[in-house]
Amino acid sequence: MPFLKLSYLRSKKIPLFSKRFESFIRQQYRNFSKKQRRWSQTPRELSGTDKALEHFDLFYKPVYGEVWPSIRISLLTTQKYCALINNFRDVEGVVDRLTQLGARDILRDVSDALKNQPGDKVDNNFNFTREVKKNPSNEVEEKDDDAEDEDSEDKLTEGEELMTLLRYEKNTSLDNFIPVKRVYTEKELNEQEDIERSTYQPTGIPVNVIHEGPVQIPKDLRVYAYEKGDTGEFPSPNSNMDGKLEYFLMDGASILPVIALDLQPSDNVLDLCSAPGGKALAMKQTNLPESIYCNDLSGSRLKRLQKVLRSYIPDNMTDDITLKQQDGRQLKTPHFNKVLVDVPCNTDRHVLLEEDNNLFKSGRTGERLQLPTVQRDLLVAGILSCVQGGSVVYSTCTLSAAQNEGVVQSALQYIWQETDINVAVVDLNHMAKSFSKTFRFWRHSRLGQVVLPTLSCNFGPMYIAKLRILERPT
Incomplete structure (x- = not known):
């Protein structure tokens, strides 16, 4: 810039600008220097990924304790597929090629183990089996069938630690706001709401936990993964003359909600939030359901689902699949005996690694804070859409206790207080035990199972909870 070379020009006796213009240039430079100093002192706006990591350190660390550092570094590392x-392709040829690469069928490994596990001999993380009874005032009464474990107090206090550290007062009476002692900024109010909606505390709601026989692995479902510690990547799948691909790459933990559904012949399945389609494709690969109703609110995501199905399933074999674009919260008619509610969530891995479509970016705070409410409403809709004797599986890809067990707890409370439907939580401990060779499960989950990412088996995170509709009025 010219004003940076005035001394040089003078030393060379080069004619300068007029003194008036030179004074103007010097003033502009001083103004620029002031702005530059001010900009350097202004805090840098954190990226969405930075905000996500700060949030997880604040809210996940108190919940997962000493295992959080291992989870944290795993989330920041490339996940395992x-x-x-x-x-609908040459299965044996593909299997031989993947076996030569060192992959193994993780479902065949556990099939025999699941068959040999009797339903009444499951080791429980906690004894929390209770009966639910409603009185005319809609208050829920509880009746203990078993004494709680000695360490149940410790397990509850883990979820309460964060609220003890970050507790704030919520005033609900108008008198409490007079006189006003402090005016909170919008940012401070958002931070307070973030604390409330990101923290989960068990409320003592009576929960009926039932123990069923182990689910059976569908014989036509084949899922290959590398051994623990093997971070190798699968080659891109080849396509045949019809353009159908050999295999679909997905997070290994994503198969667990489909297994938890325990699909049977003649099942009518509702996939409430179906896109982008991996779980719907897995259901179709079992060759079991009579029909699969795939719903999603987003038109663009529904197109992704349609593309996935077209890439793997012949056109003449899709008559049993229905695609529908609708707000899943509006589906409340009991037409289905199996319902998968794989809800939108924090998507922990994505928000830590990608800025695109990051829920922690500025301007999306309100949307993110509404997630637990949306998730609760979707799970309630899934329960209302399920017939008596049917099953509902709730799943997320987040470690957020508020979006996992907190949502299950909130949905159960709503169902028991607002409807006459009797819902029970199905114990999934047998699944955790049988899949322990492939996945690492968190030992302290109360109303479901959580797959924890680790460097040696970097799958997940994935939360799975299963509900059974015991009774509903006609």
Whole structure:
């Protein structure tokens, strides 16, 4: 810039600008220097990924304690994938190739173990089986069938630690706001709401936990993954003359909600938040359901689902699949005996690694804070859409206790207080035990199972809870 070279010009006796213009240039430079100093002192706006990491350190660390450092570094590392074999291709050739690469079928490994586990001999993380009874005032009474474990107090206090550290007062009476002692900024109010909506505390709601026989692995479902500690990547799948691909790459833990559904022949399945389609494709690969109703609110996401199905399933074999774009919260008619509610969530891995579509970016705070409410409403809709004797599986890809067990607890409370439907939580400990060779599960989950990411088996996170509709009025 010219004003940076005035001394040089003078030393060379080069004619300068007029003194008036030179004075103007010097003033502009001083103004620029002031702005530059001010800009350097202004705090840098954190990126969405930075905000996500700060949030997780604040809210996940008190919950997961000493295992959080291992989870944290795993979330920041490339996740591990599995290969869902396409049964509408040359299966044996694909299997031979993946086996030569060192992959193994993780479902065949556990099939025999699941069959040999009797339903009444499951080791429980906690004894919390209770009966639910409603009185005319809609208050929920509880009746203990078993004494709680000795360490249940410790397990509850883990979820309460954060609220003890970050507790704030919520005034609900108008008198409490007079006189005003402090005016909170919008940012401070958002931070307070973030604390409330990101923290989960068990409320003592009576929960009926039932123990069922182990689910059976569908014989046509094949999922290949590398051994623990093997961070190898699968090659891109080949396509045949019809453009159908050999296998679908997905997070290995994503197969667990489909397994938890325990699909049977003649099942009518509702996939309430179906896109982008990995779980719907896995259901179709079982060759079991009579029909699969795939719903999603987003038109663009529904197109992704349609593309996935077209890439793997022949056109003449999709008559049993229905695609629908609708707000899942509006589906409340009991037409289905199996319902999967794989809700939108924090998507922990994505928000830590990608700025695109990051929920922690400025301007999306309100949307993120509404997630637990949306998730609760979707789970309630899933329960209302399920027939008596049917099953509902709730799943997320987040470690947020508020969006996992907090949502299950909130949905159960709503169902018991607002409807006459009797819902029970199904114990999934047998699944955690049988899949322990492939996944690492968190030992302290109360109303479901959580797959924890680790460097040696970097799948997940994935939360799975299963509900059974015991009774509903006609």
